[in-house]
Amino acid sequence: MTIVMYDLVGCDDRRFSPHCWRTRMALAHKGLEHEVLPTRFTEIPKIEGGRVKTVPAMRDGARLVVDSWAIAQYLEETYPERPSLFGGPGGEQVTRFVQSWCGAVLHGGLIGMIVADIWQHLVPEDQEYFRTTREKRFGRTLEEVQAGREQRIEGFRNNLQPLRMTLKDAPFLGGEQPLYADYLVFGAFQWARSISSLRILADDDPLRPWLERCLALHGGLGRSVPAGAA
């Protein structure tokens, strides 16, 4: 039975969820045949009999797994003969720190620079849901949150220094080959790339070759989707 994965989608087939990108890359890394079901925000409560509150979610036969980390762990345990996502138990553990860093620094920094761009690339029903929930969270309009991002991009780029230092010595965070740690970071870049014209990296940023390598992985999966501002 083919694995089914629910992937967040906006208008115009935009695939912007950084968490869904983690799962898409993990499934490709494992070489597992699977079907990707594009799912809008307001459709999530209707899938899997209402048992899913967030995507990514994945069904593998009788097993439903929700949350990108839980999916990665499930795939690693269930398909140990396939290429490893973590490279052993220590890798799995320490990758949690990379995930935390992505949440605090990458997602935390990017959301304020692309949140109105996300809204721009949603279907109308999702726009209303997104604006209401996010403006409540921020206490400001999406446009106010995003305003002045040109002044914040430099600080964000400075925060990427640990990536640059690590990638001086190897093509991927995983070493010669990518590991799930790469997909965690790559997901954040895909988030911005899929719906925004914001240039996350300067032209001469040494992270660019790593990003290009990630975009080329698994048959160019990351590059196979619409990108940039509509």
Add this chain to the structure above:
Amino acid sequence: MTIVMYDLVGCDDRRFSPHCWRTRMALAHKGLEHEVLPTRFTEIPKIEGGRVKTVPAMRDGARLVVDSWAIAQYLEETYPERPSLFGGPGGEQVTRFVQSWCGAVLHGGLIGMIVADIWQHLVPEDQEYFRTTREKRFGRTLEEVQAGREQRIEGFRNNLQPLRMTLKDAPFLGGEQPLYADYLVFGAFQWARSISSLRILADDDPLRPWLERCLALHGGLGRSVPAGAA
């Protein structure tokens, strides 16, 4: 033959090098008998026939290994039957990211808040060497660099958020037990603790229990040395 490790020392037996702490914790983690030789900055050119430019350095029989990361790798390869520092090849690889983060965020943030405190805890010959080389690097006096640290501590504490997020789920970055990733971070805290009265963490910081656990490891090794401002 007992392993010999060269450990940076200041006046009054201060053991302040964050890189040396990584090695001390790694040797203890492996349970390897070893002798720690306190070494002042200006003594380094005299050890091992002038073949060592930085500490930590370690001699294991005929083998001389310099640099904390090289030592950790050497110990892992040479003593695989002892408790692992990385928990597998993926762990070793992803730990490089933690090391980069420590360098950029922890060391990069702390040095500007404790550099004059370090100078205070050196013997006179080392004080001259340290002031000359560091003031050249910063282009300012050590006291100017350190001034106003009270205004910077809050930003530094905010940058620790990825640690807090990770340590919500487990007692150590390594999971139920510490790995080298913990020692990387712990070394930075020991750096400050050994020579400064600066309170790195607020009283209610959720990182405190982790720090206490690290201080208690290996017979309370981290707590066995002089600490605080003289």
